[in-house]
Amino acid sequence: MIMLKVPYAEKDEAKALGARWNKDSKLWYVPDNVDAAPFQRWVLKGLAPGPAKASGAPAGRVDSYAGKQVVGARYVALEHGCNPFEACPECGPKLAASGWSDARAEVLRIVSGLTT
Numbered sequence: 001m002i003m004l005k006v007p008y009a010e011k012d013e014a015k016a017l018g019a020r021w022n023k024d025s026k027l028w029y030v031p032d033n034v035d036a037a038p039f040q041r042w043v044l045k046g047l048a049p050g051p052a053k054a055s056g057a058p059a060g061r062v063d064s065y066a067g068k069q070v071v072g073a074r075y076v077a078l079e080h081g082c083n084p085f086e087a088c089p090e091c092g093p094k095l096a097a098s099g100w101s102d103a104r105a106e107v108l109r110i111v112s113g114l115t116t
């Protein structure tokens with residue numbers, strides 16, 4: 001037997017599909033000999049433990065940052081395995097084109113201004 005939560009406005013529709021009224025629980029239900037497929041939108045959720053409930057996480061909340069790589073605004077992906085803080089003939093032009101070199105020069109200018 002599947003318990004249903006049928007809005008009062010839809011009780012006649014549920015009844016026409018074969019749902020029965022349980023006087024004791026004051027709920028509609030699908031008798032065992034009736035196909036439950038047409039009643040899916042009314043199936044009472046929460047009686048059976050679902051996977052979302054078992055995890056303990058608030059339903060509907062998805063942490064979109066989980067598993068994402070966190071990088072700065074000036075992040076530049078370089079195929080080369082060199083040290084990006086030392087001049088490299090292969091990566092230098094790429095860094096200059098991306099704005100990374102200008103940003104780093106600005107940072108160095110600010111830092112030098114703080115220490116002198």
Ligand SMILES: [Zn+2]
Pocket residue numbers: 080081082083088089090091092
């Ligand atoms: Zn390089």
